[in-house]
Amino acid sequence: MIYDTIISTGTTTISGCSSAELGTDTYSSFNNDALGSTDVFTYNRSISSGQREIQLEVNAQTLLQEIPITGQTTNEIIYQIKTGDFFTKTAKANILERSQLYFDSSTPAAPNSNIFYNIITGGIFVGTGEYGSSLKTSIQGRYASSYFTDYDYFLNGQKVYSGVGIGVSAGSDGTDFIPFFGVGLTYGGVVTADNKNEFKYTAYRKPVRTHSITGSGPDVFSTTGFIENRNIYYINGLQELQNAYLELYTGVSMVKRGFRAVISGDFEGSQAETNILL
Numbered sequence: 272m273i274y275d276t277i278i279s280t281g282t283t284t285i286s287g288c289s290s291a292e293l294g295t296d297t298y299s300s301f302n303n304d305a306l307g308s309t310d311v312f313t314y315n316r317s318i319s320s321g322q323r324e325i326q327l328e329v330n331a332q333t334l335l336q337e338i339p340i341t342g343q344t345t346n347e348i349i350y351q352i353k354t355g356d357f358f359t360k361t362a363k364a365n366i367l368e369r370s371q372l373y374f375d376s377s378t379p380a381a382p383n384s385n386i387f388y389n390i391i392t393g394g395i396f397v398g399t400g401e402y403g404s405s406l407k408t409s410i411q412g413r414y415a416s417s418y419f420t421d422y423d424y425f426l427n428g429q430k431v432y433s434g435v436g437i438g439v440s441a442g443s444d445g446t447d448f449i450p451f452f453g454v455g456l457t458y459g460g461v462v463t464a465d466n467k468n469e470f471k472y473t474a475y476r477k478p479v480r481t482h483s484i485t486g487s488g489p490d491v492f493s494t495t496g497f498i499e500n501r502n503i504y505y506i507n508g509l510q511e512l513q514n515a516y517l518e519l520y521t522g523v524s525m526v527k528r529g530f531r532a533v534i535s536g537d538f539e540g541s542q543a544e545t546n547i548l549l
Contacts, residue, residue, distance in 0.1 A: 273435060274489045275505040277423070278482045278497050295480060301503055302513040305372060305386040312386055314359075316370040319390045322359055326389040326475055327372070329380050331509035332428040335397055335473050339373075354397055354471070356428075385512055389503060393476030396422075402462055403440070403450035406472045414476070419448040422474040423483075426452055426461070429508035432485050435459045436508075450474065 279297050290296060305312045305327070319325060327334045337355025341348055341363075350373065352358050357374045374380045394413055398406030410417050423430060424437045431437040431452070438458030440451035452460040452472060462470055477483075484490045499518045504511045 273432060273485065273487060273505075273507055275430065275432065275483065275485045276490055276497075277477075277503040277505075278484070279478050279480070279501045279503075297478060297501060300390040300392075300478070301501060303388050303390075305388055307382065307386065310380075310382065312372045312380065313370045314372055314388060320369075321392075322361065323395045324390055324392055325359070325372075326391045326395070327357060327386070328388065328510045329378070329384050329386050331385070331511065333425050333430065333473070333510065334378065334428060335471065336395060354399065387512070391475045391478075393478065396474045396476075398450075398472045399468075399470070401467055402453045402460075403437075403472055406474055407449045410474060416446050417476075418446060419444045419450070422476055424450060425473045425475070425508075427470055428473075430505050430510070431460075431508060436461070 279295075279301065299315075299318050303315060303318075305314050307313065314325065322338045323336055325336045327336065334356035335354065337352040337358050339350040339352050339358040339360075341350055343349070348363060350358060350360065352375060355375065356378045357372055357380075359372060360368050362369065372380075372386075380386060394410075396406060396409040396413075398404070398409055410422070414421070419433075419439050425431065426436060433439075434457075436452065436459055438451045438455075438460070439448045440453075441447055441449040450472065451458055452462040452470065454460055454463055497518065500513075502518065504513075504516060
């Protein structure tokens with residue numbers, strides 16, 4: 272098992288600061304539910320009106336947003352995407368359509384799917400067809416002086432980690448790095464000359480003042496601290512639903528184990544009380 276926690280708290284450790292100037296006003300950016308009924312799903316247009324800002328999770332798999340190509344017919348605008356998994360519409364569409372998520376026909380989104388999203392304002396980048404050099408070209412088109420560690424990387428929607436699926440070629444992890452998803456002892460990737468056309472590589476630029484913890488064991492007690500609802504949690508590259516785990520911040524540096532404790536409160540409108548052994 273590989274556990275990964277992305278902590279966006281305002282600094283590399285912890286801060287309650289919420290400032291647009293410092294880039295730390297991220298309380299509404301993570302773990303948002305996409306509301307839906309039948310085959311119509313909507314997102315909160317007030318927190319993102321861009322067309323390359325949504326990191327969408329469908330049943331824990333990360334999907335790629337693409338800016339659609341548009342064409343005009345009689346009383347109708349035609350939308351088309353080629354590489355991405357879904358798109359949103361611009362102000363040219365009517366007001367109801369602007370908040371909807373539109374999926375490619377091959378995207379497995381269904382009424383019973385778990386669909387949620389994070390807002391990524393730094394940029395979403397994609398590459399296909401080889402070992403990763405096209406992804407670097409995409410990144411350099413916007414950020415010429417990027418570093419390898421500035422991004423989170425995904426292979427066909429599954430998060431991969433440095434040394435476990437993704438590495439750096441071109442002999443450097445400086446600004447001339449090239450992401451590398453190939454097979455090898457150094458990187459642990461799965462892409463080969465025979466299957467390279469079957470993969471889509473994506474990179475999401477990390478928010479400022481973000482701290483990541485990755486390892487073979489979960490960071491149960493948080494080595495750096497955190498703020499509730501400002502974290503993204505992955506197991507084996509798949510993002511976990513926020514209601515699948517607890518975020519309990521005690522405010523102390525030591526927790527004594529082996530004693531019974533009661534967690535009680537109002538959970539979604541109903542009173543509940545649970546007796547657990549810590």
